[in-house]
Amino acid sequence: MASSNLKPTLSELGARVKELSETLERLLRESEVEAPTLAADSPLNIAKFTPEIFTTKQALQDALNDLSIVSQGPSESVFNYAHNAVPDMACLNILNRFNFWSAIPLDGSASMASIAEHVKLPEEAVQRVIEHAATIRFFTYADPAHPSTSPIQHTSRSAALARLPGLRALVSGCIENVGPSMLVMPEALEKFALGKKELPTDMSKTAFKLAHSGGQVFGDYTDSWQLLENDGEGEKKGWRQRTFIEWMAYIKDIFGTVDLLLGATDWEKEGKAHVVDIGGSGGHDAFALASAHPNLTITVEDLHECGPIFSTQVPSTLSTRVTFREHNFFDPQTVSADIYLLKLILHDWPDAESIKILQQLRPALKSGAKILFIDYMGKQGEIDPNLPRSITQFGTSTDLRMMALFNARERSLEAWKGIVGKADQRFEIVRVEANPLTYMVVMEVVWRGQ
Structure with missing residues (x-):
């Protein structure tokens, strides 16, 4: 858990790491979960996260990070981080x-x-x-004593990327799609925010726009969605959007968002409802929901590039x-429907755009129509200030991405x-469920207009 002790000794931190490691091993054994290597x-x-496993794992991460900093000393730890962070990222991206x-x-x-020969590089x-x-555990030498001639083998990290297309898509999205914008954030702040009382909310004044303003490398795009939809030429056009869809499908496994969706309301009680999945990507959520509840009819809405992917993935048993x-x-x-699903949509937009997305539903809404709102809650520390720092860091990392891409922010x-x-x-908000350990909030909203 979070601690205010800023003067721990190496032995105290080592003892804390040992204690948390043994606790995590015990919890995994009790849950019959095989530990990664x-x-x-x-x-x-x-494979299984109880709240205790999750918080213990994250507290251990905090203790390991503190031990690393103290063992190096403050100046050396800063030097090592600054020296390695961008090369590490570039290496993984390559x-x-x-x-x-x-x-x-x-x-x-x-x-x-x-x-x-395989990757077609020198x-x-x-x-x-x-x-x-x-050096960062992506691949290893089969013969470490003779690295210049040794064959190369997988480690657990590289093997995971070989096995999981969604994880590869996540790496591409976090580094390729967002990286250029993150790197020019200082210039964006200097140009658009220096000397001002508030950050801009205009999406024409983002770090993304600064990075994608006519340059030959990153192109000229208004926002990241335009980049995803249009980047590339010929058969490669829209490759970023296709990768993003794969990333979103993987996210459902990381955060258990399918279970969250299936439990977001009493779907059986909804009967033969028509659901519109707004920004529903390639339909991965809709397929899971329709499979679990045969009475539902679902319309998936998204941009053009998602249509062909949907068509190749929709199960024949669900196509009607x-x-x-x-x-x-x-x-x-x-489209007039009973339920509108907004899952992981608004967190990508500033307040004005988020409000407009909701307002654009009004022409089709009938009295009593529901909006099921499921989104990321990036300010977990406001709910529980004693959470491990590494949990809070997950939210603050996403918050900086939102600032770079959209002049948006993660919300409490x-x-x-x-x-x-x-x-x-x-x-009218009729129900709210929020858990800082899942990073997610579910709100049921009912339209009380006529």
């Missing part, structure tokens, strides 16, 4: 972009020459990238009940309620 055949993750993961058998090894570049990758409709949620809604529970109230007083 560094080897390629490691379990991909901790490995991912050129799919080094598939160049090496999961249960075997590969030579530098064969890896270079062998010198491959060797230098893998030399760095091995789950359909795709091209729709921009900034345009007036024309009260801020989410405020967005709904500002959109229209006829939106």
